[in-house]
Amino acid sequence: MSGNTVTQPNSASCTPSRAARELGLKRGEFDLGVNLGHIRTVPDEGGGGLRVTRTEIDRLHAEDGFPGTLKQRVEAVGTKDGAALMAVPLGRFTRLARLGVVVPVRFYLNRYRAVVWLYLAEELRQFAADENNAPLLRGRTSAGLRQQLAEGLDLRPRTWRGRHLGFLRRRASDHPWACAAAVASQLDAVQIAEIVQDPYERAHLNRFRPSPPAHGAPGSPAAHLAESLSMARDPGEIGWLRADLAQAVDEARALQPAPRPTPGHGRPAPGPAPMEAREPTHPTLPTAAEQSPTESEEPGCSRGLLSRLLRRSA
DSSP, X not given: OBTTBOSSOOSXXXXXHHHHHHTTOOHHHHHHHHHHTSSOBEEOTTSSSEEEEHHHHHHXXXXXXXXXXXXXXXXXXXXXXXXXXXXXXXXXHHHHHHTTSSOOSEEEEOTTOOEEEEEEHHHHHHHHHXXXXXXXHHSOOOHHHHHXXXXXXXXXXXXXXXXXXXXXXHHTTTOHHHHHHHHHTTSOHHHHHHHOOOHHHHHHHHHTOOOOXXXXXXXXXXXXXXXXXXXXXXXXHHHHHHHHHHHHHHHHHHHSOOOOXXXXXXXXXXXXXXXXXXXXXXXXXOOGGGOOTTTTSTTTHHHHHHHHHHHHHO
């Protein structure tokens, strides 16, 4: 087994919604637990996503302090509660997040379509308890960093994308093309086409491309905003992802080449023959010796028919 996905599903398993209820978690907490590797899943044999075995649920129930310890590991808090956990002013916490010192684990859009970042409470507690971080929590921010913040520096989207990519890779760890598709999910179509130039490989890659986190109805402004947050924007980030995608595709190509049409199938139908090679579209006229008497009557075909009709009526 690799990552947090078991490759051989247990016959006794349940859906994520059912598993979340049995574990005393909200669905968002359950999904976070899966992403963090605290809850192991198996693939649905019917192709319907992921499932959780009864063995895994029993394992979690048997842990010391269940369900409190599990809920504590998946607790995510916003900026206000995060600042309180770290015993710092709200403004300092926001600066630390914008500088990439603390990394969001999730986000959601409020009713005004503003992005609300969430952080793992357990990580914030550990950060605050480490004396090596005291200067960041209580010291003065350097002039250089203050200048960058004043110019609009905000690394929260980028640091979240890095963490989310780690989640996607963990889920796809057993399939090389799915691993490559996880990287491709943060690049636009033009970038992907430049790296993966073979159309069959690109089509195969897209089969495994994960969707961005769902927010709002498909095609809605909220969905577009969530998708934009999932796409790399910084040139340095794009360059790193391009190099990572090229390496991942090379590895996938070596381990499992993309499927291609079998010889003799999938070829385009041949075009029309050149004009000089085409068969004539009208029949060849017979010679006089080949013509029947009826055919040799020059416009007499109609007169012969009239004569026969008159004889019948007589």
